[in-house]
Amino acid sequence: MIDLLVNGFVTLFVILDPLGLVPLFLALTPGRSSVERQRIAFRASLIAFAILALFGLAGLALLQGLGITLGAFRVAGGLFLFWIGFELVFERRQERHQRSADRAVEEQHHDVTDIAAFPLAIPLIAGPGAISATILLSGSLPSLAGQVGLIVVIAAALAANFLCLVVAHRLDRLLGATGRIVISRLLGVLLAALAVQFVADGVRALASGGA
Template sequence: MFDILLSGFATLFVILDPLGLVPLFLALTPGASEAERTRIAFRATVIAFVILALFALTGIVVLETLGITLGAFRVAGGLFLFWIGFELVFERRRERHEKSANRAVHESETADVAAFPLAIPLMAGPGAISAVILLAGNLEGIAGKSALLALIFSALLANFAFLAVAHRLDRVLGATGRAVISRLLGVLLAALAVQFVADGVMALFHLQSDA
């Protein structure tokens, strides 16, 4: 279980991409004090945790209800996560997230940036949701689900820590530092995604063999 939790934490942490969120978070909170930014980051983290925890606990049931095997979802989810890794390496994901952030800043009706777009979809987006459902398939039972919730909490806590010091972190790393680290994390996520696809193909192969 430790290996699953370790790779799961790495996958979720890379998908959350806290370094990529830092400049977007600052753009979403212009003129806010450090204390105000911390409150916004905390609220967004709580919302994201509730969403991801809900999918972690019910995602497999939804798949079974729809008649989707876990192997098939592993292949589809792995391909989706590979695309996110591709976006990180070539900075496509940052451009897409910047569009969401800019749209929220310019929409006067958006009253709470913690909920949108910070929690949804920048933190608890399709990639993170797919990842927790995939992990839920490998972590069964009460102990497994408890460990998965702890994993989600840990990844979001680490993400919150980055956002809490966003202003100082942005000055230290700069655009170049963020780009280099994001690309390295993208390669890591792509490798993990390939493993998800391989596991899914093997599961589908065994399912067909048993049929």
């Protein structure tokens, strides 16, 4: 179970892509003090935790209600995570997230949005990729101890993400655009490999009976 939890943490951390989120977070909070940025990051992290924890605990029941087997979801989820890895390697994900951030900035001028909820919590942090990964991990940890471990993994990944946002200004200066690109591409390759493993596990489950 420890191996699954470690893999789950790595998968979630890569999907959250905190280093890629740093410039978007700074763009969404221009002129804000460090205390205000911390409050926004904390609120966004809490909202994201509530969303991911909900899907982690109830996602399997939702799949069963829709008649979707875990094996089928592992294949579909693995392919989806592979696409996110592809986006990270070829810098497509940053562009997509940038469009969401730009829309929020435009709306912010009219005071009609809470950037902690949108677009930070949804979809930049707790997006479809993070939700899919959470449900996949939940399916591998059906016991009570496993579900508790899942919640701990979600909390740990979001805590790491929160810490990156807290020091966003320093990280942005330290890494620069080149550093962020290099790290994102390496993480994208890692995520693609994990996604292939999800697909392989799903294919085996389907071949053995579809469970």
